Amino acid sequence: MAADSPSTSSALETSEPDLTDGRQSERALAIRRGTARMLAHEGAACLFEATLANGRRADIVALMPDGTITIIEVKSSLADLRADMKWPDYIDFCDRFTFATGPDVPADAFPQTEGLIIADGYGAHTLRAPRLIKLHASRRKALMLRLARHAMGRLHRLDDPASGAPDV
Numbered sequence: 001m002a003a004d005s006p007s008t009s010s011a012l013e014t015s016e017p018d019l020t021d022g023r024q025s026e027r028a029l030a031i032r033r034g035t036a037r038m039l040a041h042e043g044a045a046c047l048f049e050a051t052l053a054n055g056r057r058a059d060i061v062a063l064m065p066d067g068t069i070t071i072i073e074v075k076s077s078l079a080d081l082r083a084d085m086k087w088p089d090y091i092d093f094c095d096r097f098t099f100a101t102g103p104d105v106p107a108d109a110f111p112q113t114e115g116l117i118i119a120d121g122y123g124a125h126t127l128r129a130p131r132l133i134k135l136h137a138s139r140r141k142a143l144m145l146r147l148a149r150h151a152m153g154r155l156h157r158l159d160d161p162a163s164g165a166p167d168v
Contacts, residue, residue: 027102028076030121032060035072035100038117038124044070047151051168052093053142056086060100061147068095069143070130072117075101078109087114093143096130 024032036046043065050061060072071094075081081101091097098115101107107127110116115130135143149168156165 024074025076028059028074028080031074031076031100031102031119031124033121034119034124035060035074035117036062037122038119038126039070039072047147050147050150052090053146054089054093056089058090058093061094063147068132069135069140070094070096070098072098072100075099075105075110077102078105081105081109091133093135093139095133095135097133098126098128098130100124 032048036048039046039060039062044062046063047061048059050058052058058071059074062070062072064070071090073087073090075084081099087097087099096115098117099110100117100119101110102120103118107116107118112128113131114128115126116128117124118127119125146168149166153165153168156163157167
């Protein structure tokens, strides 16, 4: 079909990419955005809402310039932190794990053994650096393939929503 065909051009022109799944509050999205900006300045590539092999969805998975993988769990409030205790399930899938939260959430409420980022919609800073865990080589390979397929499928669906590209 021709590129200027009315049946294809109108659908593509009106669709806007949506990289959220509707579960995130505006506050959580602002924390995610500020954290991702900080990570980008550090040379990281980020993938949002990535499903891991254990079925958990990581808020942010960052591939750092040195090849290490950091998972960031966004907590927009103290109630959010207390209500969701799934974060230990992410540790087996990263070299580093850290929380990201807003400036008004008490830092001492977060586990002292994990990293902590303070963020708003414009930027972030690391309050506590995450510890190095070091993934096993076979798990790293499987994770990298899964993340690549997830990102490629997402980009394919953004380009062509009717493509049937898999959501890994």
